[in-house]
Amino acid sequence: MSEKKYILVSMEDEKINHLADVLGNKTSKKIIDLLAGKDEASEKDIADFLGIPINTVEYNLKKLLKAELIEKTKNFFWSRKGKKIDMYKLSNKSIIISTKSSRISSKLKSLLPVAILSGLGAVAIKFFIQTKSFSENIQDKAMASSLESLEILQTNFNSSIWLWFLSGALLAIIIFAILNWRKL
Numbered sequence: 001m002s003e004k005k006y007i008l009v010s011m012e013d014e015k016i017n018h019l020a021d022v023l024g025n026k027t028s029k030k031i032i033d034l035l036a037g038k039d040e041a042s043e044k045d046i047a048d049f050l051g052i053p054i055n056t057v058e059y060n061l062k063k064l065l066k067a068e069l070i071e072k073t074k075n076f077f078w079s080r081k082g083k084k085i086d087m088y089k090l091s092n093k094s095i096i097i098s099t100k101s102s103r104i105s106s107k108l109k110s111l112l113p114v115a116i117l118s119g120l121g122a123v124a125i126k127f128f129i130q131t132k133s134f135s136e137n138i139q140d141k142a143m144a145s146s147l148e149s150l151e152i153l154q155t156n157f158n159s160s161i162w163l164w165f166l167s168g169a170l171l172a173i174i175i176f177a178i179l180n181w182r183k184l
Helices: 015-024 026-036 043-050 054-066 104-140 145-159 161-179
Strands: 006-010 070-078 084-090 094-098
Touching (some): 006 015, 015 026, 026 043, 026 054, 026 070, 026 084, 043 054, 104 161
């Protein structure tokens, strides 16, 4: 499973406020420091080590999980009362803060509708040519065999038109992207 190794936020993103709130909280920073030195710890381990109430730890762990600064491990155990006790560890992620919300992925996503329409146009042309050539083949079988070689050439040309259309559409998208890269 491919997992992002970074947290990408924009200055315009709402997530930046949440991240700043968590990083500005003294208790959250203490929990991060503690987990940086341990492989994993439970809520009770953190509360005992830091000497703070468990409900404060629980509150801050929820905020840290939402900010993606920590994560639950696969390990857990059951309490005497039958409650599942999760273990937490520090996320191995870098925080990247950008000044603009535009990223390469959003730029490529803006070209996606054009690419899809081009592909659908190529498929429609291919379908139209195949149905047309099929009906012409039925009619042409009654004609003389001397026209067969001309018909084969015409059919081969008609069946490759959709490939030319698709190639041209993709070339136009690439040229558009290159010329307008900074504007996208």
